[in-house]
Amino acid sequence: MLTIEVLDTSDLGDRSYVAHDGAQAVVVDPQRDIDRVEAVLAERGLRCVAVLETHIHNDYVTGGHELARRTDAAYVVNAADPVAFEREPVTDGQVLTHGRMRITALATPGHTVTHLAYYLEDTAGETDPALFSGGSLLFGSVGRTDLVDADRTEELTRAQYHSARRLAELPGETRLFPTHGFGSFCSSGSASGGEASTIAQERTRNDALTATDEDAFVETLIANLTAYPAYYAHMGPRNLAGPGPVDLSAPEPVDPQQLRRRIDAHEWVVDLRTRTAYAAEHLRGSIGIELGTQFSTYLGWLIPWGSSLTLVGDSAEQVAQAQRQLVRIGLDRPDGAAVGTPRELATGPADLASYRVVSFEDLAAVPDAERAGFTVLDTRRDDERAQGAIPGSAHIPLHALLERLDEVPDGPLWVHCASGYRASIAASLLTRAGHEVVLVADDFSAAEELGLVAEPS
Template sequence: MIPIETPTLGDRSYLAHDGAVAVVIDPQRDIDRVLTLADEAGVRIIHVFETHIHNDYVTGGLALAQATGAAYHVNAADDVSFERTPIHDGDVVEASATMRLRAIATPGHTYTHLSFALEAAEAPGSDFEAVGVFTGGSLLFGATGRPDLLGHEHTHDLVHHQFASAQRLAQELPEQAHVLPTHGFGSFCSAGSTGDTTASTIGAEKRQNPALTQDEERWVADTLAGLDAYPAYYAHMGPANSAGPGAPDLAPPESADKDTLAARIADGEWVVDLRTRTAFAAGHVTGTLNFGLDGQFATYLGWLIPWGTPLTLLGDSPEQVAEAQRELVRIGIDDLEGAATGGPEEWTDGTLGHFERAVFADLAQVRHHRRVSVLDVRRASEYDGGHIEGAVNIPLHELLSRVSEVPSGEVWVHCAGGYRASIAASVLASHHVPVVAVDDSYDESAASSGLPLAAAAA
């Protein structure tokens, strides 16, 4: 079994094989990664499975099935616009004489969510036993998938379904079976923290997962209380996946020159600088936004960009642009207006913009000498968990629509680690706000810096 990591979206896909044939679960849009792994293993993909209609990325399942001739297994109850092999709770798909998958209905993340128990036999004719379970957005490491992505009106029913589904998996599968989730590695599809765990079993989850250690009433209350904002682009993923997305076009975008870039910025189009926040702060084309490839690039760009806004990319190299393009097609942003590579001096004839970077200790010192405003762009739940006294909280995903609420004068902007602060600083700089980006760890440095902190909200 080979996990296929997509860390910027916080997800995993899986390829499982017996040395000759393979099955794939929840593939991402860029299926060339999967095909390469299968070729390297010398196996033929014959089945592709979806645990659910995904809300955080565009699937590559249909395209992979079409490219390989594999059967494409999607819940029979899902309303989709493409040909699939319908699968139901309890169905068993025989991949080979020693490998099969059994569908287990696990509603909660969606109504039609399925998990798939991976069952193996030591030799043809031997008994099968469950060695793992692909849980999608059901049972995660120390948590579950969130139950609110289909709308508030469904959350109450789905959260109870999610609890029952976790219980079912724990009851039906052996303790040594590996838990193999799709979400839970930084994905906003998780309800609750999955921590830094990278592997788990049913037995381990029975001991540590609140969905298996708490009673239903308490777990439901805790889960609902912990639900937080999720990326706006999620609204477009379900419809795209139900329609049956094709393989992406990863051909390089057209080259954009200085005049073209200037015109696009003037027209209100998005021109995004992919370089690190250090490089961007030191010098950038005025009016560009910084979404560095060293963080959750696609998640935050997809969250902030008004859907359908023309997009041009700026990168150090063609390879950097290609990496960003790959990230973007995973969330359904297929059409780029163009790209430019090199450095900001090659992208404009105008004066470069820049802003200072600092740490929390610098902020503590500055506040003794002059009046500055502090903008906290963490999510509201993070702010409520403790913040700098006097800081204004405008979550990053709300900043574009609330720029008018940013205090006047010099603004020091921070998040939890620096990545979101740089995005916010680029937004403010594009609105001609004098800004300093705090590139520091809030948890590690804010308290020790001497800044006055407000306690967590009761």
């Protein structure tokens, strides 16, 4: 039988796949850190014979080019993609056979102009077919259609609608394996996530398949498109060029004096500790971005591309985890790293800073007369704020904050978002810019339950 191994990359909301017949393997949409793929191949005793790209990715740097080189496998990329490297070019309807695996390339434009899906069949007939749908048909929805060219969004949305319906004509038992849809900003609509789905299931729940009118589907999808990370602009060109190997060895160690010089030079010195630990004590002028599933997305979104980057963590393992996330979006080597507590890394007491952490319950308890003494700053996206906001609050989305610092109100700021994560990053950036901040490290649902939120008009 054929087996499909799932490699989840939760920090980017994506999945890669290793499909095999027990001897030969094909790898679909591998991430940059291919040691994870190589570990699966080695553990299962597999030979990688082909690496398949569903599209030129916008949200991460592919590991496909390097994996194909290291395993001497065919690198399968759409013949229409203007890549700068040798590949096995494929077109719509082309069939590839490896062992018991019969793979048919299917043109599915929409997420990108040259997007492909791959339909996998077991030539022995023992395993249900599978569809590697990339950014076309997702669990419950489809991929976003505005990443290639904003002027072509409507055209590509219509193409996405028809691509999804083409895939829906496959046998109902076909198992669905999308690359996006697990938190990725490449998703659109009501992607449902989950662990598994089939074509039959998608026919009953997928936005593109349950819509009865193409025009209405197009209008709804485009209206629901939200902001996406700025670093996406760098991913396509990097993938077209053919990314090389990564170096995950430890960065150059940085001592307290060097750290202070880098901070004073306004370089990006990023503290990886939890938002509450950072608030309690941190190096003055550093930036707090808690290491977690959103770390690389927001660091990549905010940092001026090409800036010097130094990581500060509690341990070498924490720094290594951050490095792995960053190479996936093309931030290949930090300019250094430091490990230790803020006190251990400070050159003196003046290097240390802190700010208060509160909840929405604390905000609700503030008398009206005192509320006039500070501004509540909402750092959620526009689409989130449109669903309800705290009356009188100011609004600057986190991703726009650095460009709009001159719009930040004077005086103390109580900073919030939907969960506290983005607000914690904003708080550190605002403190770095000289503002007095209080972090509201709480879920926005608490504000709703406390009656702090006005419904949209």
